[in-house]
Amino acid sequence: MSRGKKSKSRDVRREGGVDRAAGSAPAADETVVQEPAAAEPVVEEPTAAQREHGPQATAAPPPGGGADQVPQPIFGGEDEILHDPQQIIDAAKAKRDEETEAHLEELRRVLTSSLDQRGPDHPGTLHARADIAMALWQAGRHEEAIELEEELVKDTARVHGEEHPESVTARSNLASSLWSAGRIDEAIAMEEAVLADAERLLGADHLATLTARANLAFSYASAGRREDAVEIQRQVVADRERVLDPDDPDTLDALANLASAQWNAELIDEAVATEEHILEETVRVSGDDHLDTLQARAALASSYRVAGRTDEGTELQDRVVSDSERLLGKDHPATVAARKTQQLNSGSAK
Numbered sequence: 001m002s003r004g005k006k007s008k009s010r011d012v013r014r015e016g017g018v019d020r021a022a023g024s025a026p027a028a029d030e031t032v033v034q035e036p037a038a039a040e041p042v043v044e045e046p047t048a049a050q051r052e053h054g055p056q057a058t059a060a061p062p063p064g065g066g067a068d069q070v071p072q073p074i075f076g077g078e079d080e081i082l083h084d085p086q087q088i089i090d091a092a093k094a095k096r097d098e099e100t101e102a103h104l105e106e107l108r109r110v111l112t113s114s115l116d117q118r119g120p121d122h123p124g125t126l127h128a129r130a131d132i133a134m135a136l137w138q139a140g141r142h143e144e145a146i147e148l149e150e151e152l153v154k155d156t157a158r159v160h161g162e163e164h165p166e167s168v169t170a171r172s173n174l175a176s177s178l179w180s181a182g183r184i185d186e187a188i189a190m191e192e193a194v195l196a197d198a199e200r201l202l203g204a205d206h207l208a209t210l211t212a213r214a215n216l217a218f219s220y221a222s223a224g225r226r227e228d229a230v231e232i233q234r235q236v237v238a239d240r241e242r243v244l245d246p247d248d249p250d251t252l253d254a255l256a257n258l259a260s261a262q263w264n265a266e267l268i269d270e271a272v273a274t275e276e277h278i279l280e281e282t283v284r285v286s287g288d289d290h291l292d293t294l295q296a297r298a299a300l301a302s303s304y305r306v307a308g309r310t311d312e313g314t315e316l317q318d319r320v321v322s323d324s325e326r327l328l329g330k331d332h333p334a335t336v337a338a339r340k341t342q343q344l345n346s347g348s349a350k
Contacts, residue, residue, distance in 0.1 A: 100139045107132045121159045123166070126152065130173065142181035149174040165208070168197050172212065184223045191216045205243045210236065214254065217261065226265035233258040247285045252278060268307050275300045294323055298338065305345065317342050 111128040118125055129152055136145040149170065156170040172194045179187035195216055198209040217232035237258050240251045255278050262271035279296045286292050298320045304313030321342050324335035 096139075100135065104132065104135055107135055121155070123159075126156055126159065126166070130170070133173070133177070137177050137180065142177050145177045146174065146181060149177055163197065163201055165201065168194055168201065168208070172215075175215070179219055179222070184219060188216070188219045188223060191219055205239070207243075210239050210243065213239065214257070217257070221261055221264055226261070229261040230258070230265050230267065233261045249285075252281055252285070255281070272300075272303050272307050272309075275303050289323070289327055291327070294320065294327065294334075297323070302341075310345075314342075314345055317345060 107128065111125065111132060114122065114125040114128045129148060133145045133148040133152065136142075136148070153167070153170045153174055156164075157167045160166045171190055175187045175190040175194060178184075178190065191212065195209070195212040198206065198212045202209055213232060214236045217229050217236055220226075220232060221229035233254070237251070237254045240248070240254045244251055255274055259271045259274040259278065262268075262274060275296070279293070279300050282290070282293045282296045297316060301313050301316035301320055304310075304316060317338070321335070321338045324332065324338045328335050
């Protein structure tokens with residue numbers, strides 16, 4: 001069935017992975033470990049100061065550089081000529097927009113072909129329309145996606161009937177787009193109905209029902225309904241532990257989302273206990289030296305400090321630093337960040 005707040009598909013899957021930002025422990029010093037990847041250009045949003053004081057588009061090219069370059073002061077040396085970061089960002093956005101339009105054009109050709117060959121009520125034609133709405137949603141064009149999906153909800157119910165899984169999927173996808181557009185109350189009302197229908201039509205243990213419940217918990221948290229979010233997310237964890245394989249990553253995702261909901265509801269001891277369980281399960285599933293384990297350990301160290309368990313946080317952070325140096329190298333950004341956190345903690349403890 002559906003798509004999701006994080007990813008959309010025809011299989012009622014919406015919720016995606018862990019979102020600590022939705023309510024996790026407020027740990028600005030938390031280390032984020034990323035899998036090493038092949039070298040790739042990284043485009044960073046310029047700071048407010050850069051936008052305010054950077055060169056205007058009409059400025060003359062700096063000495064030794066072109067119109068798309070700016071001088072970068074280097075302490076103790078000559079200025080270095082670098083590309084204007086705002087122009088890099090603009091170029092990247094223009095490329096993304098061009099790729100989106102090309103993708104949409106191809107999807108529209110598929111829809112036209114399906115309309116001509118199979119007619120407007122064929123399931124393939126309805127799916128082609130859903131694919132266009134998904135592409136718009138992925139591009140952040142939420143209102144356009146909503147307009148298409150509102151029509152799809154009506155047409156899918158007319159073709160298949162209100163209680164067909166495809167009709168439930170269409171409403172679930174519309175709820176996702178409403179949520180993305182900030183229309184949280186409308187999204188929640190639709191998600192509550194989707195969950196009730198999924199339980200009744202598909203059963204409590206169907207994966208679509210599990211996903212619908214997780215999506216509703218996420219939306220409750222977004223709306224500030226903290227206790228409701230915790231209650232629903234506890235059920236999501238219990239359901240996944242009962243239905244899914246013990247090593248299924250969706251179960252760990254559900255645990256992480258439960259910890260986020262508990263932090264958001266200021267259930268600090270419960271949140272820390274959940275994160276301890278996450279670390280135990282991550283070690284069991286992935287091994288002690290996996291990057292997911294390193295990330296879980298770093299998150300728990302941060303949570304210990306926020307919870308006032310300073311000694312445990314310091315001890316675990318020391319482990320994070322040593323593991324980062326061994327697994328990633330001393331100069332890896334995550335290792336550098338872990339050492340910085342270690343130093344800050346050491347200074348605050350004095």
